[in-house]
Amino acid sequence: MGGLLRLGRRGRCDASELDFAMNSRGGRRQETTGSRGRRAHRPRGQDQDVQLSKALSYVLRHGALKLGLPMRADGFVPLGTLLQLPQFHGFSAEDVQRVVDTNEKQRFALQPGDPGTGPLIRANQGHSLQVPELELMPLETPQALPLRLVHGTFWQHWPSILLNGLSCRGRTHIHLALGLPGDPGVISGMRPNCEVAVFIDGPRALADGIPFFRSANGVILTPGNADGFLLPKYFKEALQLRPTRKSLSLAGNEETEYQSGPKHSSRGSRMTQQ
Secondary structure (H helix, E strand, O other): OOOOOOOOOOOOOOOOOOHHHOOOHHHOOOEEEOOOOOEEEOOHHHHHHHHHHHHHHHHHHHHOOOOOOOOOOOOOEEHHHHHOOHHHOOOOHHHHHHHHHHOOOOOEEEEOOOOOOOOEEEEOOOOOOOOOOOOOEEOOOHHHOOOOOEEEEOHHHHHHHHHHOEEOOOOOOEEEEOOOOOOOOOOOOOOOOOOEEEEEOHHHHHHOOOOOEEOOOOOEEEOOOOOOEEOHHHEEEEEEOOOOOEEEOOOOOOHHHHHHOOOOOHHHHOOOOO
8 A cells, every 4th residue: 555645734642532542641751671770661663553543443443423523434534634633633644544454453454545535544353333335245155164162261251251251342343363463364353472272163053043243354354243242152262371271170069270360460450352
């Protein structure tokens, strides 16, 4: 898509409105501590791209309507209108193009649009907003389903998942990857720092009327049942991923396994919807 966008709207990013998109207040560059205790700055461009990617994820998946963006039924919004928001002041169309092109998980899509709207952008999946015409491919037969359907999560959530099943948790779909982090062909669908992987019996769920779809970036999505859950009866197996890999019981009593797992970090408190 090189050369597609040439809008060039610039300014400052309002971190108070997009603190979800930053790891520090006031737009300061992130810092890490070096091996000798020195404060080491990450490259400025890298920090800005991470900030922009997180801002795009929030707005295109969750906040577009609240922010007054005109979102089409397929999830696309005019890039020029998006860049006029105070939150994106300081970013250009070229910045967005670079983030879209270099995003390893292919979270976003750009298209030229027409002369009236100019270039358009959307998130490929992960919405809490209703996007009735999002580009999703129905997977309607067992043969159409990937051989592996895996949901990644953290120890903190495992007891509840084992009891109640996987939940959409406010989003329109539960996200499933085609394998484990690092497996060939696995682009998106699971955070790389997940601690538990749950393998889903897709054909059994499909036979019970649970629909499945493939997103434009290869994530398998399901809304679950009428209550937004993929019940434990559809779990084939579970695997502890960290600190070492081992099988977990699905018998319903995970207290011992759970307590023996690694302690939760603040990063592990979030569900792994990508």
